[in-house]
Amino acid sequence: MSSVRAVPETRRMTGAELSADDAWHTVCRFGLWHLLATGFVRLRYGDGFSHARAFALQLALAAVPLVIAGAGLATAVGVESFAEVIARTVVAISPGSSDALVQQAIGNTGDEGSERAEVVVVLGLVTAFAAATSAFAQLERGANRIYGTERDRPALRKYGRAALLTATAGVSMTIGLLLIVAGEPFGEAMEQVYRWGDTAEELWDVLRWPCGLVALVVAVTALLRFAPRRRQPGSSWLAVGGVVTVLAWLAGSGLLALYVALAAGFGETYGPLTAVMALLLWANVTGIALLAGFALAAQLEAVRGGLSDPRLPDSDDDGIPDRLDEHPASPAR
Known part of the structure; x- marks a missing residue:
């Protein structure tokens, strides 16, 4: 349950949307560390960590069938060599103890001919799209609670928008994640299967980082603008939260990779x-990073509107906000 103050929808004096310049002036006025600290409070009291776990589950449910569908699609169109590239890439990024299971799951897509591969592709893509749509619908709920909005959009509008975000921001996010997370093993697999040469592989390693980062920032900024049920500031204002989200995600993913690789007994x-387990942990890191970006963007707009403390007032410190204490018949009591 969220117990944060609702963020007022702010504009310039002229009524125009807030931009990156306004965001920078706000950061300079209140201080980055103050915004990060109060943004964390907003994330916590907006129940962001619970919504991040729910988002992570749906994201993991979308990732697995999407990978299998990719291998099945390559088999269905007669490009078995690219299916081998996908298999090599997924095995390379998965922890060693599960290599055999991953290889078997991907390799089985083409064992019974193109007809089975076509069925795998259709079912995999439908399952992945449905799970991703549910994930972005959950992201809207988490964003609304962080902004202090108590109700989501009506069901048809909510899931319709989530499906549209899946087809746009979701695709951009997938491309960015693949370029950064799986870019290096993908390049090595392409070199091994297609023999594209060291020069092409080096060029790939150079280009995948800026392209992946741009795709991620664009996707996250689109989610920040269109997921919450409110009128958001301009995209350049929200890009501040988008950049912080991507940086937090990179840091969290790197630490998780080190933990999985170095932790004694994780594979055993x-x-x-x-x-x-590694996928679920990574998906949880991704969900926390996304909702942390929402919390920072929300708090940045809140302090500009004069609300420095994100929490609802609780003068008697009983854990129940004052506005609920005023209604004894409230279910919260």
Whole structure:
């Protein structure tokens, strides 16, 4: 349950949308560390961590069928060599204890000919799209609670918008994540299968980072603008939260990769399920980074509107905000 103050919808004196210049002036006025600290408070009291876990589950449910559908699509169109590239890439980024399970799941897509591969592609894409749509609908709920909006959009509008975000921001996010997370093993697999040469591989390693970062920032900024149920500031204002989100995600993903690689007993503990556990942990990091970006963008707009403390007042410190204490019959009591 969210217990944060609602963020007022602010504009310039002329009524125009807030821009990056306004965001920079606000950061300079209130201080970056103050905004980060109060943004964390907004994330916490807006129940952001719970919504991040729900988003992570749906994201993981979308990732697995999407990978299998990619291998099936390559088989269905007769490009078995590219299916091998996908298999090599996924095995390379999965923890070692689960290599055999991952290889079997991907390799089985083409064992029974193109007809089975076509079925795998259709079912995989439909399942992945439905799970991703549910994930972005959950992201709207988390964003609304962080902004202090108590109700989501009506169901048809909510899931319709989530489906549209899946087809746009979701595709951009997927491209960015693939370029950064799987870019290096993908390049190595392409070189091994297609023999495209060291020069092409080096060029790929150079270009994938800026392209992946741009795709991620564009996707996150689009989510910040269109997911919450409110009128948002301009995209350049929200890009501040988008950049922080991407940086937080890179840091969290890097630390998680080190933990999985170096932690004693991680692979032995989970055995063939190591890849599944690593995927769930990574998806949770992704959800926290996204909602942290929402919290920072919300708090940046809140302090500009004169609301420095993101929490609802609780003068008697009983854990129940004052506005709920005023209604004894409230279900919250």
